[in-house]
Amino acid sequence: MALQDRxxxxxxxxxxxxxxxxxxxxxxxxxxxxxxxxxxxxxxxLLDLGIAQRRAGHFDDAAATLRRAMHAxxxxxxxxxxxxxxxxxxxxxxxxxxxxCGALLSATKRGPLGHNCMGQTFLVWRRSSPxxxxxxxxxxxxxxxxIALYGKAEGHRMLSQVAEAEAGYRxxxxxxxxxxxxxxxxxxxxxxxxxxxxxxASFRRAAELAPDEPEPHYRLGKSLGRGQDAIASLSxxxxxxxxxxxxxxxxxxxxxxxGRGQDAAARFQEAIxxxxxxxxxxxxxxxxxxxxxxxxxxxxxxxxxxxxxxxNLPRAVFTLAEIQARTSRVDEAVETFRQAADLMxxxxxxxxxxxxxxxxxxxxxxxxxxxxxxLAIDANLAxxxxxxxxxxxxMQDWPHARSSYEAASRGRLSSQDAARVRERLARLRQL
Numbered sequence: 001m002a003l004q005d006r007x008x009x010x011x012x013x014x015x016x017x018x019x020x021x022x023x024x025x026x027x028x029x030x031x032x033x034x035x036x037x038x039x040x041x042x043x044x045x046l047l048d049l050g051i052a053q054r055r056a057g058h059f060d061d062a063a064a065t066l067r068r069a070m071h072a073x074x075x076x077x078x079x080x081x082x083x084x085x086x087x088x089x090x091x092x093x094x095x096x097x098x099x100x101c102g103a104l105l106s107a108t109k110r111g112p113l114g115h116n117c118m119g120q121t122f123l124v125w126r127r128s129s130p131x132x133x134x135x136x137x138x139x140x141x142x143x144x145x146x147i148a149l150y151g152k153a154e155g156h157r158m159l160s161q162v163a164e165a166e167a168g169y170r171x172x173x174x175x176x177x178x179x180x181x182x183x184x185x186x187x188x189x190x191x192x193x194x195x196x197x198x199x200x201a202s203f204r205r206a207a208e209l210a211p212d213e214p215e216p217h218y219r220l221g222k223s224l225g226r227g228q229d230a231i232a233s234l235s236x237x238x239x240x241x242x243x244x245x246x247x248x249x250x251x252x253x254x255x256x257x258x259g260r261g262q263d264a265a266a267r268f269q270e271a272i273x274x275x276x277x278x279x280x281x282x283x284x285x286x287x288x289x290x291x292x293x294x295x296x297x298x299x300x301x302x303x304x305x306x307x308x309x310x311x312n313l314p315r316a317v318f319t320l321a322e323i324q325a326r327t328s329r330v331d332e333a334v335e336t337f338r339q340a341a342d343l344m345x346x347x348x349x350x351x352x353x354x355x356x357x358x359x360x361x362x363x364x365x366x367x368x369x370x371x372x373x374x375l376a377i378d379a380n381l382a383x384x385x386x387x388x389x390x391x392x393x394x395m396q397d398w399p400h401a402r403s404s405y406e407a408a409s410r411g412r413l414s415s416q417d418a419a420r421v422r423e424r425l426a427r428l429r430q431l
Contacts (some may be wrong), residue, residue, distance in 0.1 A: 011060025026237055027056055032416050038065070040054050043072035047080050054087045055212055058243040064089045078114075085117050089124055097121040112138040113144055119151045128155035146176030150185055157189050165189050180210035182205050184219065199223050207233065214240040226257030245275035252284045261291035279310030287319055296323050314343040318350055333357055341373075348374035352384055356366055364391045386421060395423060402428045 034052050038045040046069035053062035067083040081104045088097035101121045105114030111218030119134030132155050138148035151169025160361030166189055172182035187202030200223045206216035214237045220322040221233030238244060268285035271278055286302035289295040303320045306313055322335035327337050334357060340350035368391060371384045378384075389404035405421045405428070413421065 003364075009354055016203070027242060031056060031058075041068070041072055043069050043077065046072055047077075047083065050087075050178070051083055052212075054083070054090060055214060055240050057086050057214075057243045058088075059091050077105060078108055082113055082117055083106065085121070087133065089120055092124055094097075094121060094125040096100065097124055098374065110137070111140050112148070115149045116145070116151065119148070123151065123154050123158070125156060128158045131155050144175040146172045146179045146182060149175055150182045153182070153189075155187055157185065157192075162189065162193060178204040178209055180213065180216060183209065184216055187219055187223070191219075196223060207236075212240060214244065217248070218244070221247075222250050223256060224253050224254075228258075230254040231258065243274055245271045245278060247279060247282070248274065249281045249284060252281070252288065256284065256288050256291065259291075261288045264288040265292065277309055279306045280311065282306035282317045283313050289317060290319050290323060299323060304431065312343055314340060316363070316383050317343060321353065322348070325353070328359055330361060348377040348381055348384065351377070352381070352387070355384070355387060359387060359391055367391060381415050382408045382417075386413065386417050389421070389424070398428055398431055 031049070031052055032047040034045070039051045046065055050062045050066035050069055053065055055175055059313055065078055066087065068082070069080045073080070081100060085097050085100040086105065088094075088100065098118070098121050101117035104117050107117065108114040115134045115137040119131045119138070122128075122131035122134065132152055135151040135155075137144050139152075139380060142148070148231075149168055149172035153165045153172060153302065155169055156162075156165035163174050169186035169189065169365050171180045172179070173186070173398040176182070183202050183206035187199045187206060190196075190199035190202060200220060203216055203220035203223055207220050210216055211298045213415065217233045217240070218237035220233075221230045221237060222234065224230035231254045234254055237247045238251060243245065248271035252264045252271065255261075255267060256264035259390035265285055268281050268288055272285065273280035277279070282302050283306035286306060288375065289299035289302065300320060300323045303323070304315045304318045307320075317336060318340040321340055324333035324336055334354045337350045337354035337357075341347075341354070344350055351370045351374040355367040355374065358364075358367035358370065361393075368388065371388050371391075373385045374381055385404050385408035389401050389408055392398075392401035402425065405425050408417070409421050
């Protein structure tokens with residue numbers, strides 16, 4: 001399998017993707033089974049196949065199959081026409097969706113299904129006012145039409161009208177509790193409002209109601225962030241739609257968060273194979289390879305590629321500095337930690353790491369400056385106080401050593417540092 005050498009530089013990756021996961025193979029097997037059923041031209045079988053192809057992300061195949069389904073049933077088939085429009089909704093193709101929904105609007109004699117279709121088309125184009133006008137046409141005839149209520153709520157969310165959007169989603173859920181889209185939309189709204197637990201509950205409900213749709217599982221996994229539930233949800237999204245680069249990247253992040261660096265690296269590699277210019281995937285690959293160890297050259301190339309695509313990624317810059325430190329490029333590492341500190345202004349760790357590297361090489365004066373800058377961010381940072389105490393101890397500057405160790409003793413220390421601080425303070429009191 002070809003790896004992304006062009007994206008990662010000339011060094012070949014030292015780990016390999018074993019191939020598409022078994023879940024992806026299962027999805028292709030399912031599509032093959034549905035394809036076999038549809039070979040006779042049965043309209044329902046073609047519809048089922050087209051829906052499955054859309055869910056799998058095979059959009060061109062889905063569009064072709066759904067057109068065959070429409071032609072297989074004489075007199076038109078609005079439901080199949082609407083499913084064809086959903087292909088273009090998923091793709092974000094406004095023009096194609098508008099063509100299909102315009103035809104559906106005529107075919108249904110300007111009925112609710114046609115207006116809902118056109119309304120969703122305008123949402124794809126991010127035009128909330130004309131979308132609302134279409135949904136209002138449906139609601140004038142069917143006041144409890146859940147898709148129209150959901151569509152209007154989507155328009156409010158698009159305009160950051162949080163209260164109106166939440167009320168609209170809940171009204172849609174009340175009208176049709178088993179329709180997954182309002183739960184999904186509510187989850188997105190709650191996520192944008194930093195109501196993470198409530199968002200996860202909404203995504204979970206959407207995933208329960210639509211187990212074969214990939215987006216609810218993706219959104220649930222992303223909202224959970226890490227842990228086995230996140231991994232399971234993102235894996236399910238990829239099982240349904242193996243070629244979804246963003247889902248592959250999020251699964252990599254969840255795996256990395258659980259300490260599974262090797263598995264994470266494989267997911268990030270797959271994301272890069274699918275979308276070579278995703279900065280987050282290159283960053284994730286670099287972080288994963290760094291966590292695994294022994295692959296500093298490739299990890300560094302990945303992080304540098306990430307920063308070419310998306311400058312000023314804090315974790316990428318910080319980890320690049322750690323690689324430089326680990327490979328004895330002291331001046332480069334200190335400068336890169338300085339850059340990380342500029343990006344992570346509320347976090348003293350880059351300053352502490354720069355100070356530790358300089359201290360370990362006897363460059364105490366500059367190291368003291370970094371530790372003092374770190375303490376300006378967090379005056380109780382025991383790690384910095386210990387480091388300063390050690391420097392002053394070695395310099396035989398007993399008053400400063402004593403004050404630093406006393407400050408360190410009031411913070412959280414490792415057992416080894418705590419023992420050394422106690423021992424040195426006892427000796428300093430005897431001076």
